[in-house]
Amino acid sequence: MTCGVVGIVSLGVQITQGLLKYYGSWKGQDSDILDMCASLDSLSRILTILWKTIQPPTTFSVSINECVEKNITFVKGAMEKLEEELKKVQGTESPEPGARSTMRRHVRKALYPFREETLRKVRRAVSEARQDLNTALQVLQVFVYLEFINFVSQ
Numbered sequence: 001m002t003c004g005v006v007g008i009v010s011l012g013v014q015i016t017q018g019l020l021k022y023y024g025s026w027k028g029q030d031s032d033i034l035d036m037c038a039s040l041d042s043l044s045r046i047l048t049i050l051w052k053t054i055q056p057p058t059t060f061s062v063s064i065n066e067c068v069e070k071n072i073t074f075v076k077g078a079m080e081k082l083e084e085e086l087k088k089v090q091g092t093e094s095p096e097p098g099a100r101s102t103m104r105r106h107v108r109k110a111l112y113p114f115r116e117e118t119l120r121k122v123r124r125a126v127s128e129a130r131q132d133l134n135t136a137l138q139v140l141q142v143f144v145y146l147e148f149i150n151f152v153s154q
Helices: 003-024 031-054 062-090 099-114 116-153
Strands: none
Touching: 003 031, 003 062, 003 116, 031 116, 062 116
16 A cells, blocks of 8 residues: 555544544534544544554555555545544634634634534535445455455465
8 A cells, every 4th residue: 555545544543533532522412413423433443444454564466456545545535524624623723803703703613513514514524434445445355355265275
């Protein structure tokens, strides 16, 4: 696997863990947040498994590499969306001058992560990433199975 693929997967683990850290403290408040946390946790576990699987010195055939890399590249788009949401909930934007605008910013910042639209965007990005990762993991699973069959038949 290329360093870029490993980097995307590693970044995905960091992003999902950041979102879980933020939303995790609120998951008992609302079923939508609880469901989203469950999806984020599942995605984080899939990313962690994939990250461990593709670590060097692991080598795969060219066709396996290409298929997995293609799916991971699709995951990058979903990770960018999740990273954008993480930055928003962490409040990385610079404050505007003035007490009134600062207060408005704090109120918007406090409410933003819980808007239905925000939760829907996060769930959609998580779902996209999980689909692409599942495909990559299935390809790797077939590879491992074929390697096992070759080993046993020798």
